[in-house]
Structures are given as C-alpha cells and as structure tokens.
Amino acid sequence: MMGSVCCVKRFTTWSRNSLKDVRESQIMPDLVRKWLREQSKDFCAAGFDSLVKRWDKCISVGGGYVENLTLFSRRRFRTTAIMLRQLTLLLLGATMVLSQRRLALPDPRSCANRVRHSTYRDARGVAHAYFFSWEHGPTRSLEVDWLDARNICRRHCMDAVSLETPQENEFIKQRIARGNVRYIWTSGRKCNFNGCNRPDLQPPNVNGWFWSGSGAKIGPTTQRNSGDWSHTGGFGQPQPDNREAPQGNDESCLSILNNFYNDGIKWHDVACHHLKPFVCEDSDELLNFVRSRNPGVRL
Template sequence: MMLATPWLLAVFLAVVALASPSPAINEIRQPSNKPGRFLSLPVPNKCAQRPKEFNYRGRNYFFSGNLPQYRNAKLDWLDARNACREYCMDLVTIETQEENNLVFTLIQKGDVPYIWTSGRLCDFKGCENRRDLEPKNVFGWFWSATRQKMAPTNQVPASFNFNPWSQTGHKKVRQPDNAEFDINGTNESCLAVLNNVYSDGISWHDVACYHEKPFICEDSDELLNYVAATNRGIRL
C-alpha cells in the first residue's frame, strides 16, 4: 500500500525537517532548532555522473564513506536524503532479505558503525487520524524513497525469514522503542542500521532523525525518469 503523497508534494515532505540520531544513546544531545527544510530536486549533471559503486537488480548504489567528498562526513537524515537526491538517488530502501544482506555485508566488511536508510515513521502532518497506522510503532513505518508501507514491525517482512528489527536497544526491549523520547522528548522517527551497538549484531533501530551518520544511496526510478523526461538526450 502506498502512502498518498504526490511526487511533487514530496519536495515539501521535509517540512518534517527532523533531526537525526546517531545510534548510541550516549551520543544524544539536544536537537538543534533548524528552520523547516525541503527535499532537494535532482541535479541533472550529477545524475548523469552519479557514483555506481555496486549494482543490485539493475539499480546502482554507493556508500558515502567510499566517496572522497563524503568520506569523513556524517549527515542528519534529511541532509543525507538530499545528498542522494541530487544524484537522482535516495537513501537505501531495504525491501528484500537479499538486499538486507548486501547492506549488512557492506557494514561488516567496512566496519561501519551505522548507516541511514530511507525508513521513516509517519508521525508528521498528514499522518493524523489514520487508523491503519495505529499503533504507530507497529504500523506507522514506511520507506520514504518509495512511499511504500513497511511490514508491521512485530512481524517478519515478506521475503525475509527473520525480523530485521533488533530485539534490544537502550530500553532493552524490541525495536522500535522510541527511547530518546523519554530522555529529551525527541521522537525516534528514522530508521538506521546499527552495527552491534547494543551487542545485538547488525540490525534495524529507530533513531531520532537529527543524529548524523554515513549513508547508502540507491537509484531512484522516480527521479531518474523525471530528469530523463526534462533533459532530452541526457545519458543516465
């Protein structure tokens, strides 16, 4: 099921300009009061020259830590999305166990502590009074890159043979646990993959969006099609 959000309005979805979390709770700080921000539009020249580090089912990906311009950079969730979008990409959407394994392998081989995904909690304007999203911690998660709802967090997703959400975290309960809300009132509304931060292996965690992390970008068919349609003859 798709969340009802027309593509052009997606540019304004970042009214959600949240802050992003780093994984460990001891990295928590007070979120900054950044003004509302928007999603970036693709940059045709950058799309044509986008990094193509590895490929899965015809889609290109890159890890920010392997690019000179982002090697030492960590970005909050929205800034990470925008970095990807300028290349006609978006934060990675993990829809199959095979794709999940690719992400896990990259994290493990590179000894990466955590990465952002496009996973997002529908807890902003437009998500109110939606019975199908309640309770939010179970039914309210979606992939922002495709606006597809995720499987309920307490169930094994289709094409998986296990639940990728961690069984523990700061509160020592199954994820998502919205742990930071109890500390400073900030919702953990973005999905990161953490590398054994809670002695739980590589697994999914909800994190406040203001934290800063490296990220994986994945081709966005929507943005690539848009740039192809508006830039005759461009080679993507």
C-alpha cells in the first residue's frame, strides 16, 4: 500500500447532513462566509477553552480538508455581536448547515441522470466519463471551493478529477484550453493533517501529495517528470510553493491554472477555500456503492 495514502485514512464517511445542493451554499452572503473563514483560523489552536458552542472540533473530510466553523469564545462573540444581530434566522440556519461539511452521499437519481460531456479511455484501458462545469448551462459560471467541487461531483457518483496518467492530464488540459478556462479544481490534496506522519509522506510538500478522488499517490514534487507542476508562480518559484502560508492559508489543494504566470497550463498548489470551476470524473467506488444499494439502477 506504499503507493496509496488510502491506508492513512479512508475518507468515505457518508453524512446526510452534508450540503444537498450547491444552491444551499449560495444562501450565505459573502460577508458572513468571509467572517466565518477568518474566525475559523484559530479554532484548533491552543487556548480556546471557553467556546460558546462547538459543533465539531475539527471535521476532517475529503482528504483531510478541515472546515473549522464554530461559534467562538465569549470574548470573540462580543466583538462581532453587532454584525451577528443583523443576520436573519434564515442566514443563521444556513451557517449551521455549512458548519458541518462532510463528503456528500451520492444520490441514486442524480447518478443515473448525471451529465457526461466526454468519455476517455487511458493507456491502462480504464474508461471514465467526465463532466466539465463550464460546459453545462446551469453551472457555466459557477465557481466553488475545493470541498464543494468534490461534493457536487460525488452526489452524481463522480469525484473531482484525478490525473493519474500523462495522457489523462493532456486530455483535461486540452479541454481547458478549448474552453479558455482560467483555472479548475482537481482532487489533488496534500497529506498534511493528522495521520499523515508516515515516513514515506515526509516532507508533505514533497512526498505528501495524492489524488483524493482515487487515493493514488502523486510522485515527489522534486522529480519534475513525475507530474505537471509549473516551474513558476506568484513568487517566481517552482510549484508547489505554499505561497499563502505566511497569511495562514496552507496551499493544500491542487489546481490547474491556465497560463497565469506565462507558464502554460500547469499544476499549482492553491489554498482550498478559493473558488474555481471544476472537472468531475466517474468514481468506480461511488458507482459501485449506489449499485450495491439500488439493484437494477442504470448508471
């Protein structure tokens, strides 16, 4: 199992409290969402002994992407009381829904009716269907964070794309170029959370990257021929560079950027909260899960 980080931790916990539709995630205004994200940064730090209410200490989902939303210490709560009083009960309800984000449960009907823009068979003979968010009318302008991207895909028995072969990578890059898309989310994730202390995953920024959609490990980032990492970025350094770390935003998710730094269409590490279009790929695991519980369903 050295070629997979699945044995670190399997993220297949189904939650019926997960986001049911991306529309629900649009209920909360940007102001509230921004405030919650800023407040969440210190949630797991030492010294938080007087929480007003705690929903989940640190919910680990989707390859360890941690969503640390909470109501905070009484001191912090007072400092934001004026703003909170302006929120409606509806918005507070939406906040509670968003606070417990987990990997989404696939919906059999959505799986059966999933949109498939293309099918690709790689050099291994593995054939999967793909969904490109910018090619579908209802999601043409939709941009979501990394976890929402995975969950939208997962509800349709797919997952964010895992680029496991050079041929599949080129296939996706051609689609990005054709659509003139600036960037997309993949399922790529850095194993830098609890349970990632295996020697072969150290240091995480070199040996800890994997495809959360399939569990396959990505080669060391120091071996430039083992992936498609860009040679440059915002600091002019080879990717992954964890550029936002000084601001408290670990760049733990893998995005493809379209010539952002005059570097072509390349892999970049990006903080997971950024909003982007996405590519979904059939998930054999989720398709089999739905088949096993819905005999006769046509997927």
